[in-house]
Structures are given as C-alpha cells and as structure tokens.
Amino acid sequence: MDRDRIDTVRHAARLSVAPMMDWTDRHCRAFHRVLSRQTLLYTEMVTAPALVRGGAHHLLEFGEAEHPVALQLGGSDPEELAEAARIGTERGYDEINLNCGCPSDRVQSGTFGAVLMTEPARVAECVAAMRAAVDVEVTVKCRIGVDEQDPETVLPDFIARVRDAGVRRISIHARKAWLQGLSPKENRDVPPLDYPLVVRMKKAFPDLHLSVNGGVADLDAAELFLAHGLDGVMIGRAAYQRSWDILGQADERIFGAEASPCAAPEEAARAMRPYLAQHLEADGKLGQVTRHMLGLFAGRPGARAWRRVLSDGSTARGEAGLSVYDTALDAALGERAAA
Incomplete structure (x- = not known):
C-alpha cells in the first residue's frame, strides 16, 4: 500500500462530493476542482460488469488536475470487482469505493447497491478481494439499512464485517433505503435522517474513518459534524447546485487553507x-x-x-x-x- 497516497486521500475525505449518477462526470469534476483544490471528488458509479465484460474503459477517463479522485464501483461478484478495481487503479484513481447505497431498480436487479446491506458477508468478501488486487484504499458507501431492517442492529454489524475485511473508511448515508415502495428520487428525501446514529457509530468504531452523507446543506452543518467527532462529510446535491457556496469556501473553512483557489x-x-x-x-x-x-x-x-x-x-x-x-x-x- 502507498501510505503517503492513502494519507493524502484520507485528509481530502474531510470533505467530499458524493458520487451522483448523470452529474459527477469528468467535466463536473474538472469544474469542482477549479473551486476546491483539496476536496475529494468521486466518479459516477461505474458497474464492474461494464468494465470487465463490456470493456467500457472510456467511462474511466479523467484529467490529472482532478486528483485526488475516487472511482465508485457497483457490483457484487468478488472476482469481477477485484478486476474492475485493478483496472481503475491502473488508470490512476486514488481510491476505489464500493457502492452499497444506491436504491434504483436497475441496481437491485443486478444485486448491488443498497440491496447489499442485506448481505454483509458478501460485501466483506467483495472488499477483501478488491483490497488484495490494488494498492490504493478500498472504501464503502452505505445506507443505515434497508426496508424493515433495524438500523441500530444492522449498521454496526455491517460496519464490523467490512472492517474485519480490511476496510478502514466508510461513508454512511444517514437514511434507510426503501427498496419497495419508494423511487430513487424519493429515497433521497423521504426516509428520515438519523444523524445521531452515525455519530454513535464513530464512537463505537473509533479506529475507522467515518463520513456522514445525506441532507447536508451547507458548510456550517459540515463543520458541526466534524466538531462532533466525525472524520468527514460527504455533500451531494448542495455541492452541485450551489457550488460556490460549498466548494468555493471549502479550502479555507474545512481544510484551513489561507485562501480559496478563486476569490469570487x-x-x-x-x-x-x-x-x-x-x-x-x-x-x-x-x-x-x-x-x-x-x-x-x-x-x-x-x-x-x-x-x-x-x-x-x-x-x-x-x-x-x-x-x-x-x-x-x-x-x-x-x-x-x-x-
């Protein structure tokens, strides 16, 4: 493992822009990098089958200026994910992230995304295979649970399993995903947020780097989460829709830089x-x-x-x-x- 690279990306993960389908493509990331030199950027989710079986390597294109930048993968087959992670690392990505949070029907039918919250043993097997294949950090983005699961029980068990498989950094979307009855759009807003549960997970797993995601609207909220002991904050729609308010101020307020890359x-x-x-x-x-x-x-x-x-x-x-x-x-x- 490249320890210096891992430390650099972990520092950047103090604030990150969430992977968002149809939004965080390479042009979006190039723009976001102009606003913030330090925030960690993520790709849209790329499925492992598309890379390994479909040869869709064009989906991995990015510019050198985007670093630090992470590749988010979707999949549920350990060997296929390991190969996709290897391909992504060869292309120069600084982190490989496994999606265990997307609630779309297409993702469910492929047995990956949020549905993997019901199969923590499989997730552990997947991340172990991915870690063995690459020399960058493998991370996980998850929900607090799905459908009728009890997050108080499910989430700590899920975290413990992926930790035991070697994962040391997890981003937690502080909402359940309702795979039955809610659309992907509704899953971003309807299930209630449970931020205190995420804070408790940090206290329960002090050795892990935990970021909170979901409904974070501004840097005031981000600073409050960091003050409560969380290691990072992941912002999605607010960073995209109000890019100057979030990313234009991030380097100074979140990372302690003397000045932002752009003054206005x-x-x-x-x-x-x-x-x-x-x-x-x-x-x-x-x-x-x-x-x-x-x-x-x-x-x-x-x-x-x-x-x-x-x-x-x-x-x-x-x-x-x-x-x-x-x-x-x-x-x-x-x-x-x-x-």
Whole structure:
C-alpha cells in the first residue's frame, strides 16, 4: 500500500462530493476542482460488469488536475470487482469505493447497491478481494439499512464485517433505503435522517474513518459534524447546485487553507475558460460542461442571467461556442451591477 497516497486521500475525505449518477462526470469534476483544490471528488458509479465484460474503459477517463479522485464501483461478484478495481487503479484513481447505497431498480436487479446491506458477508468478501488486487484504499458507501431492517442492529454489524475485511473508511448515508415502495428520487428525501446514529457509530468504531452523507446543506452543518467527532462529510446535491457556496469556501473553512483557489464566482468562471476551449477544440459541446456550472452564482445577483444565457445558448440551433460563455458571464456581472 502507498501510505503517503492513502494519507493524502484520507485528509481530502474531510470533505467530499458524493458520487451522483448523470452529474459527477469528468467535466463536473474538472469544474469542482477549479473551486476546491483539496476536496475529494468521486466518479459516477461505474458497474464492474461494464468494465470487465463490456470493456467500457472510456467511462474511466479523467484529467490529472482532478486528483485526488475516487472511482465508485457497483457490483457484487468478488472476482469481477477485484478486476474492475485493478483496472481503475491502473488508470490512476486514488481510491476505489464500493457502492452499497444506491436504491434504483436497475441496481437491485443486478444485486448491488443498497440491496447489499442485506448481505454483509458478501460485501466483506467483495472488499477483501478488491483490497488484495490494488494498492490504493478500498472504501464503502452505505445506507443505515434497508426496508424493515433495524438500523441500530444492522449498521454496526455491517460496519464490523467490512472492517474485519480490511476496510478502514466508510461513508454512511444517514437514511434507510426503501427498496419497495419508494423511487430513487424519493429515497433521497423521504426516509428520515438519523444523524445521531452515525455519530454513535464513530464512537463505537473509533479506529475507522467515518463520513456522514445525506441532507447536508451547507458548510456550517459540515463543520458541526466534524466538531462532533466525525472524520468527514460527504455533500451531494448542495455541492452541485450551489457550488460556490460549498466548494468555493471549502479550502479555507474545512481544510484551513489561507485562501480559496478563486476569490469570487466570476473568477472561477474565468478559470474554467481554458478547459472549455480545449473541450470545444476536441469537438465537444459547450453544454456538456456548462450544465454542471449553472449553479455557480446561485443565491447571488447575476444567477438568473448566467443560467438563462448558458441554457439558451446550449439548446439553440448551431454550435454554441465560447462567445455564448463570455456573454453569459457578462450578463451575470451586468445583472449584479444593476442590483
């Protein structure tokens, strides 16, 4: 194991952006890295069968600037997961994470995601195989339970099993997943949050690095969780939808940096321009990147103009170029000046 690399990623895990399907792709991560140099970033979930049997290695593309960056895998076959983890490590990922929390029907039918909360022995076998195959840290993201399970009993047993298999870092979404009766979207909001249970798990497993996930809306809440002894906080939708409020302040507030990489949202927008230019030169579409940036000015004067110009420009006929991006920034600053 590369001890220095593991220590670097664990430090970054003090704050992380949750893996989110259709959101945390490489363009999203490139943008988030402009805002925060230190926050740990995750891929969307990539299934082990897609890599091992489907040869979908294009799903692993990322830029060097994204480090530290973790690959989240979905699967339930130890050998297949071990091979997928090896492929991911060869591509340069700093961590391999096993998804034991996604509640979608597609994930359930493949016997992975949140349904694995019902099979802790299998999870332990999977992570043991993955750890034997790679020299980076293997971690787990889970729920507190599923359906009629009692989280007070299920969660500590689950944690103990994966710990005994060698896992030392776990992110816990502080909600149950209801695999029967709730949609994936409803599973993000309807089941009640049980943050105290996650805090108790840290007290019960002081040797483990535990992060809390689910419903964390701002850095004030993140700082409070850290003050209560948790090792990390994982933020999903808030980091995506209000990227400046979360990631633009994270390096100073969470990691103690002297200054943020960008002093203001417009500075972050300008810092992304070279990336956009390179993407367009490679025949990419403007909207493939800017769709992740619509929340940059959220809650501030200029937000409406920024979103409107980028959204209209990305859906208009013809190929939107940097002129649309520049117009969006000018419109945002103009709206702010008039406020």
